[in-house]
Structure formats: structure tokens, C-alpha cells
Amino acid sequence: MSRHDKIYWSGFCVVMAVLIAAPLILPIFWAKFLTEILIWGLLAMSSDLLIGYTGMVSFGHSAFFGLGMYGAAGALLHTSPPNLWLAILAGLAGAAGAALFVAYFSTRLRDIYFAITTLIFSQIFYVIIFTWTAVTGGENGLIFTRPHFSIPFLYDVRFTTTTMHWFVLALVAGSYLLLRRITRSPFGMVLQSIRENEARTRAIGYPVQRYKIVSVMLSGIFAGLAGVLYGVQNEFAAPDFVFFVTSGDTVIFNVLGGIGTLVGPIVGAGFFQLLRELLSRIFGDQFPYLIPLGVVFIMMIIFLPQGLLGFAKRWLNR
Amino acid sequence: MSEAATSAGTPLVFVEDVHTYYGKSHILHGVTLQVAPGEVVGLLGRNGVGKSTTLKTIMGLVLPSQGKVMLEGAPITGLAPHRLARLGIGYVPEDRRIFRALTVMENLRTGLDRAGVTEEKRKALLDKAFSYFPRLAERRSQAGGTLSGGEQQMLAIARAMMLEPKIILLDEPTEGLMPRMVSQISQIIDVLHKEGVAILLVEQNVPLTLAASQRIYIMEKGVVRHHCAASEIRVDDPLIKQYLGV
Amino acid sequence: MQPVVQFFQSFPLDLLLIQTVNGIVTGLILALVASGLTLIFGIMDVVNFAHGELFMMGAYLGVVVLATTGNFWLALVIAVLMVAILGAALQILTLRPLIGRDPLNTILATFGISLILQNFALWEFGPVSRKIEEPIGTYFTLFYLQYPWYRIVIAVLSVAMIGGFWLFLKYSKFGIWIRATTQDRVMAEAMGIPVGWVYTGVFALGAAMAGASGVLFGPLGSINHTMGLDWVLKAFIVVVVGGMGNLGGSVAAAIFISLLEAYASIWVSPSQAVIVSFVVLILTLLFRPTGLFVATPK
Numbered sequence: 001m002s003r004h005d006k007i008y009w010s011g012f013c014v015v016m017a018v019l020i021a022a023p024l025i026l027p028i029f030w031a032k033f034l035t036e037i038l039i040w041g042l043l044a045m046s047s048d049l050l051i052g053y054t055g056m057v058s059f060g061h062s063a064f065f066g067l068g069m070y071g072a073a074g075a076l077l078h079t080s081p082p083n084l085w086l087a088i089l090a091g092l093a094g095a096a097g098a099a100l101f102v103a104y105f106s107t108r109l110r111d112i113y114f115a116i117t118t119l120i121f122s123q124i125f126y127v128i129i130f131t132w133t134a135v136t137g138g139e140n141g142l143i144f145t146r147p148h149f150s151i152p153f154l155y156d157v158r159f160t161t162t163t164m165h166w167f168v169l170a171l172v173a174g175s176y177l178l179l180r181r182i183t184r185s186p187f188g189m190v191l192q193s194i195r196e197n198e199a200r201t202r203a204i205g206y207p208v209q210r211y212k213i214v215s216v217m218l219s220g221i222f223a224g225l226a227g228v229l230y231g232v233q234n235e236f237a238a239p240d241f242v243f244f245v246t247s248g249d250t251v252i253f254n255v256l257g258g259i260g261t262l263v264g265p266i267v268g269a270g271f272f273q274l275l276r277e278l279l280s281r282i283f284g285d286q287f288p289y290l291i292p293l294g295v296v297f298i299m300m301i302i303f304l305p306q307g308l309l310g311f312a313k314r315w316l317n318r
Numbered sequence: 319m320s321e322a323a324t325s326a327g328t329p330l331v332f333v334e335d336v337h338t339y340y341g342k343s344h345i346l347h348g349v350t351l352q353v354a355p356g357e358v359v360g361l362l363g364r365n366g367v368g369k370s371t372t373l374k375t376i377m378g379l380v381l382p383s384q385g386k387v388m389l390e391g392a393p394i395t396g397l398a399p400h401r402l403a404r405l406g407i408g409y410v411p412e413d414r415r416i417f418r419a420l421t422v423m424e425n426l427r428t429g430l431d432r433a434g435v436t437e438e439k440r441k442a443l444l445d446k447a448f449s450y451f452p453r454l455a456e457r458r459s460q461a462g463g464t465l466s467g468g469e470q471q472m473l474a475i476a477r478a479m480m481l482e483p484k485i486i487l488l489d490e491p492t493e494g495l496m497p498r499m500v501s502q503i504s505q506i507i508d509v510l511h512k513e514g515v516a517i518l519l520v521e522q523n524v525p526l527t528l529a530a531s532q533r534i535y536i537m538e539k540g541v542v543r544h545h546c547a548a549s550e551i552r553v554d555d556p557l558i559k560q561y562l563g564v
Numbered sequence: 565m566q567p568v569v570q571f572f573q574s575f576p577l578d579l580l581l582i583q584t585v586n587g588i589v590t591g592l593i594l595a596l597v598a599s600g601l602t603l604i605f606g607i608m609d610v611v612n613f614a615h616g617e618l619f620m621m622g623a624y625l626g627v628v629v630l631a632t633t634g635n636f637w638l639a640l641v642i643a644v645l646m647v648a649i650l651g652a653a654l655q656i657l658t659l660r661p662l663i664g665r666d667p668l669n670t671i672l673a674t675f676g677i678s679l680i681l682q683n684f685a686l687w688e689f690g691p692v693s694r695k696i697e698e699p700i701g702t703y704f705t706l707f708y709l710q711y712p713w714y715r716i717v718i719a720v721l722s723v724a725m726i727g728g729f730w731l732f733l734k735y736s737k738f739g740i741w742i743r744a745t746t747q748d749r750v751m752a753e754a755m756g757i758p759v760g761w762v763y764t765g766v767f768a769l770g771a772a773m774a775g776a777s778g779v780l781f782g783p784l785g786s787i788n789h790t791m792g793l794d795w796v797l798k799a800f801i802v803v804v805v806g807g808m809g810n811l812g813g814s815v816a817a818a819i820f821i822s823l824l825e826a827y828a829s830i831w832v833s834p835s836q837a838v839i840v841s842f843v844v845l846i847l848t849l850l851f852r853p854t855g856l857f858v859a860t861p862k
Contacts, residue, residue, distance in 0.1 A: 051668075055668070057668055057671055057672070105846060105849050105850075108849060108853060109804075109849070109853075111667065111668070112605075112611045112667060112671065113804060115611070115671055116611070116800045116804075117804075117845070117849070119797065119800075120797055120800070120801065120842060120845060121842075123797060123838075123842070124839065124842045127835060127836065127838060127839060127842075130835070131833070131835060131836050244793060248675065248679070251672065251675065255672055288683040288684070288686060288687040290679050290680070290682075290683040291679075291680050291683050291684060291687070293679075294676050294677070294679040294680035294683070295676075295680065297672075297676040297679070298658050298673055298676040298677065298680075301662070301669055301672050301673050301676065302658070302661045302662065302673070305665075305669065
């Protein structure tokens with residue numbers, strides 16, 4: 001193992017240790033807060049696969065996130081006793097289906113129009129979920145109970161704040177490692193080549209559109225997982241999460257943290273949530289925190305396009 | 319290297335020790351030349367020695383990393399091209415670059431629609447252009463892209479003339495033209511000279527350049543190697559053979 | 565025979581008539597919005613995600629000026645001017661530094677602008693919807709129905725603005741500057757055209773069109789801080805369906821989609837009627853991706 005790798009992995013272990021210990025030390029509010037940051041981080045990370053590695057801005061992640069949430073909700077409401085693993089499976093299936101649908105149409109268009117069509121498609125899902133009250137609960141969404149953590153015939157225990165956090169952490173960390181593996185694989189190299197020069201990649205002979213579709217689907221599946229976790233954590237599914245704002249927030253996390261870094265978006269998510277919490281505590285609930293945040297966002301695009309973590313990009317993920 | 323008999327007084331355009339890079343390529347290695355008011359100066363050299371780059375540097379299309387460009391004694395290095403056009407530098411690039419989807423008239427208007435041009439002046443300029451280039455008058459409502467190569471070259475020159483420039487930077491105007499058009503270009507240069515417009519002429523056509531210019535510079539590998547009065551050198555001069563490899 | 569007769573008797577013919585006119589009116593406003601979007605994209609290669617918010621700001625500024633002066637026409641003029649200035653300022657501050665960079669940056673930057681504008685509107689005007697009162701209260705008889713005059717006026721104004729803009733682009737000095745810059749930026753600059761300001765002007769013009777649409781739409785519906793999103797989505801759909809860069813196609817597409825939506829809202833709720841535009845987009849992408857209203861698919 002090179003010295004560089006050693007430093008990387010020890011850093012990784014330190015961060016993991018801190019995250020594992022955190023809920024034991026922090027008060028409940030902050031423990032849950034941290035868990036949510038991890039979930040948003042996972043969503044942003046999934047989006048990074050598209051933005052940072054394939055060079056495609058997607059404004060449609062709210063659909064994948066939302067369908068993961070609703071898929072899980074569906075499974076939890078219709079099985080008795082509610083099964084965690086079934087929920088995850090259902091959520092991932094829902095998200096994958098949505099991703100396939102969106103990918104099929106949007107990857108036909110050039111980058112800019114890809115962004116727009118993903119937005120439009122996520123709004124289609126929003127309208128469907130919002131109005132199909134019979135199935136999705138419409139405006140009010142769905143409420144359900146959190147399933148137990150159970151391994152059939154072996155183990156069955158309720159989640160506590162701490163164990164929920166560890167469960168989420170395990171899945172998020174696992175996703176991170178998996179995504180890291182993917183981006184460094186030959187497949188990942190082709191994606192990056194598409195980002196650098198799509199025409200050239202096609203000229204060399206790669207079926208670019210197929211790679212794009214797979215990329216969108218992978219991204220969608222991880223986003224769906226984030227949705228499942230959010231639903232399980234908070235015990236409800238609401239159409240608000242399918243609305244464009246969620247997609248927008250995701251892109252913000254990406255830019256703040258640094259696109260193309262995988263870890264950056266998680267940091268971006270944390271930074272955003274903390275800033276929002278801070279601003280609402282100092283200035284009150286009604287403070288339009290998105291205005292200064294929007295300004296920061298734009299300034300980062302102009303002056304610091306690599307994001308908070310971008311400068312460490314080559315170092316961290318090499 | 320014989321000293322060129324330069325006219326006394328402030329040169330119209332003075333390029334001093336200019337170094338220009340394209341990315342990492344060091345194209346101009348310290349070019350120094352000048353053009354007096356109303357003078358026709360020829361710039362000769364093989365392909366790739368930096369003649370076009372010199373013109374682009376004067377026009378502000380490329381920023382030199384070192385050195386100065388002066389117009390009538392005032393520094394203009396680094397000024398935006400549109401400022402320079404208004405200060406009196408006209409540019410006729412290699413490959414002409416007329417606005418293909420604009421009509422001939424609209425092409426001319428890009429130079430004509432300036433502040434301070436009265437209706438009479440407009441008419442006068444247009445009449446002059448159309449008298450020099452009757453073919454353009456015929457085709458004034460046609461799109462630039464439908465013109466022949468020679469006509470496009472005429473349009474490119476006419477367009478620059480609309481700016482009422484003090485100097486026109488002409489980059490290889492006879493390239494790819496039929497002999498009949500080449501002699502027309504020669505005549506235009508003479509006419510412009512008689513009107514007092516200075517011209518910095520980059521060309522591969524040595525006889526035309528020597529006939530049209532008062533002085534010439536010869537460039538090689540990004541520097542000026544030789545300059546003299548056009549009358550002091552002939553087409554079959556060994557220097558010409560050496561630097562232009564004909 | 566009888567069921568056929570019954571069908572036609574129950575057919576909401578009068579509703580259909582009203583909705584046709586309504587569809588055209590809304591379609592023309594949408595066409596104005598989409599034109600501004602196409603202009604900015606075609607000339608500056610900038611996808612203006614904030615276009616809907618400029619529309620929204622136009623509407624709100626219309627409300628404010630109307631409240632102060634009581635005159636709709638004054639509100640229209642002043643609001644449009646203010647949005648144009650806002651557009652110019654935004655271009656200078658946030659888009660100029662990004663010229664030459666990856667188009668990804670401008671998408672993100674304009675998205676950031678839309679965030680700021682939306683939340684500013686929410687903060688300044690609150691979450692309750694506003695309305696602009698009809699400038700002309702009279703009605704006329706359309707066949708056997710009463711139809712408000714002001715809607716016709718709005719339609720006429722939209723057509724006038726789109727037409728005026730097209731004429732401006734074709735014949736005026738600035739129109740030539742814009743077209744020259746689009747074709748050959750470098751040569752345009754060498755001809756003395758201040759290209760940087762041309763871009764600012766184009767953005768301001770596009771913003772002005774969005775702002776004007778906002779004021780014109782004011783009397784037709786409710787004004788709130790989120791209205792921008794719906795309109796910008798539809799405008800993008802119009803641009804894709806109409807054929808990118810095709811002004812005539814955009815106008816046709818805008819009217820086509822608005823008509824379909826207007827008819828659909830006879831039977832379903834307005835929030836479901838928007839699915840129509842989505843379906844049109846999907847069909848276009850599937851069968852005629854260069855644009856439904858482009859003469860022959862290339």
C-alpha cells in the first residue's frame with residue numbers, strides 16, 4: 001500500500017470512528033441531525049456520479065429520492081409485520097424504474113437540455129404523486145411506522161436513535177465505498193472521458209448513450225436508497241420531497257462541497273444544514289436563509305468552482 | 319541589415335519588442351516594427367513565422383506577454399479590439415471572415431453604424447465603397463455567404479473602410495484569388511494609399527508586395543530579420559530566397 | 565343516431581369556445597416568455613434558469629407600481645424597465661465572470677439567481693398570492709358569450725411585442741450588432757462592436773420580455789413567489805417542441821400547447837392539465853426530436 005493510500009485509509013477510519021461515536025455523545029436532536037446529514041449526503045453523492053463524473057447536471061433527483069421514499073412506504077404499509085428489507089428493495093425498485101424512464105428520454109439530448117428534461121420529468125412524478133391521492137395519499141403523503149431491524153429467525157430489535165444512526169452510517173459508508181470503486185473502475189473511466197469530451201469518446205467507439213443511461217440508473221438507485229432511509233428515519237413520505245426544491249438542494253450540496261469528489265457533497269450537505277440551523281437560531285424561523293446562501297452559492301461558482309473540498313479532490317480519491 | 323529610411327516624426331503604429339504566446343507556444347520572440355502615417359508597409363515571410371500573429375497582436379485579438387504596441391504615440395497594448403477599431407485600426411483577416419448570414423449592406427453597416435457619422439458621411443462612404451467595388455453594389459441585398467471568394471475579399475476590405483481607419487491591417491488579401499482579382503487588390507491598395515490610409519500588408523505574393531509598399535520587413539521564426547525600403551530590394555534578391563524559400 | 569346527438573348536446577361547446585380564446589391568449593404570453601429564453605440561449609449560450617423568476621418579478625413590480633400609480637399601462641412600462649435593469653445587473657455581476665467557462669457553470673449560476681429572487685419575493689411580498697386588476701373592465705359579445713376585452717388587449721400586446729422584437733432584430737443597428745456577434749464574436753469586436761455590452765443588452769432584452777409577460781399575465785391569474793417555476797418549465801418545453809432557435813416554431817408551439825392545456829382543464833383540474841405539456845414533450849422527443857414545428861426533420 002502506498003503512503004498515499006495509507007494516509008487515505010487512516011483518515012477514513014478516523015472519520016468513521018468519529019461518526020460511530022457521535023450519537024453516543026451528542027444530544028438526541030444533534031444525533032438525528034447528523035443522521036439526516038448523512039442521508040442528504042448520500043443523495044448528493046448519488047448526484048455527484050452524474051454531475052462530477054459524467055458531466056451531466058441532473059435536476060431530477062427529487063424523483064428518484066421521492067420514489068425510493070414512496071416505494072418503501074408502500075412496502076411498509078402493505079406487509080405485516082412491516083419488513084425493513086422489503087422496504088429497501090421496493091424503494092430501490094421504484095427509484096430504478098423512475099431512473100430508467102427518465103434516462104431513456106433525457107439522455108437523447110445535449111447536456112443543457114438533459115438538465116431541463118430531468119427537471120420536467122421530476123415534475124411529472126410530482127404531479128402524479130400529488131394528485132393520485134388514492135395510492136399516494138396526495139397532498140398529505142403517507143405515514144407509517146418504522147420497521148424493526150430483523151434478520152429472519154435470528155434477530156429482531158427496534159431501532160433506537162443510535163442504532164438507526166449506525167444503520168444509516170453503514171449503508172452510506174457502504175454506498176460511498178461502492179461508488180468509489182465504480183468511479184475508479186474502467187466503467188468510471190469511460191464516464192469521465194464522456195465528461196471531458198463526449199464527441200471524442202463516441203468517436204473512439206464507446207456506446208455513449210448506453211453508458212449515460214447506466215450512469216443515470218446507478219445514480220437513481222443510490223438516490224432511491226437515500227429516500228428509503230429518509231422515510232424509515234422519519235416515518236413519513238410526502239410529495240414535497242418529490243418537488244423540484246429537493247433536486248435544487250442536491251445540486252447546491254454538490255457545488256458547495258465540490259463536484260467530482262464523492263465526499264465533497266456530503267460535506268456540502270452538512271455545511272448547508274448547519275448554516276441553515278445556525279441562521280434560523282440567530283435570526284429566527286422566518287429569515288430567508290436561502291438569500292445569503294444563494295449569494296454564497298453563486299460566489300463559489302465564480303471564485304471557487306472546485307467547492308470546499310475540491311482542492312483536495314485529486315488527493316483524497318486518487 | 320540595411321537601415322530603413324523611416325520617415326521622421328511619430329510613427330502611426332509602433333510595435334516594440336513584442337512577445338506573444340499561444341498557450342505554451344512562443345510565437346513572437348520580440349518583434350519590432352513601425353508604420354508611418356499613410357505608409358504602405360509590407361510584411362513578408364514563410365508560413366508560420368508569426369506574421370498573422372503580429373497583426374492580431376496589434377488588433378488586440380491576442381495579448382502579448384511582453385512588449386508594447388503604440389498608436390500615434392499612445393500605448394494601446396491590451397486594449398479591447400472594439401476600442402481599437404474606433405481608434406482607427408481596420409482589420410481584414412486571413413480567410414476574410416465576413417458575416418455570412420448578414421447581407422452585404424448589413425456587413426457594411428457593422429462599420430458604418432458608428433457614433434458621429436452624419437447621413438451625408440454615410441452616403442459618401444457607401445458611394446465610395448460601391449464605386450470601388452461595383453460588384454458589391456449589385457449584390458447589396460444578398461447574404462455574404464453567397465458571394466464568391468473574390469467578392470468576399472472585396473467586402474472584407476470595404477467593411478474595414480467603413481470605419482474610416484487610419485491604418486488597415488491586411489492579412490494575405492490575394493490568397494486563393496484569380497489573377498484578375500489580384501490586380502484589383504493591387505489597385506485598391508494604391509487607391510487607399512493615395513487617400514492617406516496606412517496599410518500593413520502581410521503577403522506571400524512578393525512582386526505585388528514590393529510594388530505596392532514603401533518599406534518592407536521580413537520575418538523569420540517570430541522575429542524581424544531584415545527591413546529596408548522596397549526600392550532597395552528586388553524579387554530575385556538572395557535575401558528573399560533565403561527567408562521566403564522560393 | 566340518438567346517442568350521437570346527445571353527445572353533441574352535452575358537449576360543452578361554449579366552454580370549448582372560451583377555452584380556445586383563453587388558450588390563444590395564454591399561448592401568446594407563453595410565446596413571449598419563450599422568445600426571451602430562446603434569445604438568451606441562442607445568442608449567449610446561456611440557459612437562463614432564472615427566467616421564470618424574472619417573469620415573477622415583472623408581475624410583482626407590476627402590482628407595486630399599480631398600487632402606487634393606479635395606472636396599468638404605467639405599471640407595464642415601469643415594471644419592464646426595472647426588470648431589464650435587474651437583468652443587466654445580474655448579467656454583469658454573475659454571468660460576465662463566467663464567460664468562456666463550461667456551460668454547466670451558467671446553468672448553476674442562473675439557478676442560484678432564481679433561488680435568491682424567489683426567496684426575496686417571498687420575504688418581501690409574503691406567501692399570500694397577489695392579483696393585478698383588469699385594466700379594462702368591459703366585455704364584448706363573442707358569439708353568445710361575454711368575453712372580457714382586456715384579454716384580447718393582452719393578446720394583441722403580446723403579438724406586438726414579439727413582432728416588434730423580431731423587427732428590431734432584423735432591421736435596427738443593435739439587431740445587426742447582435743446577429744454579427746452571434747455569427748463571429750471576434751470579427752464583430754474587430755469591427756468596433758462592444759461585444760461585452762451586446763451580451764448584457766441581450767440578457768436585459770430577454771429579461772424585459774419575461775418581465776412584460778409577467779405584467780400581462782397578472783390580471784389572468786394569481787401572482788406568488790413560486791409562479792416562475794411553472795412558466796420556465798413550460799417555456800423550456802416550448803423551446804424544445806418548437807425547435808431550438810426557431811422563433812416561429814416557438815410561437816406555434818406555445819399556442820399549440822396552451823390550447824391543449826386549456827381544453828384539458830375543461831375536464832381535469834389545472835394542476836393535472838399541465839401533464840398535457842409533458843406528454844407533448846415526450847412525444848416530440850420520441851418522434852420529432854428536432855422540433856414538432858420544424859418543416860422537415862433534419
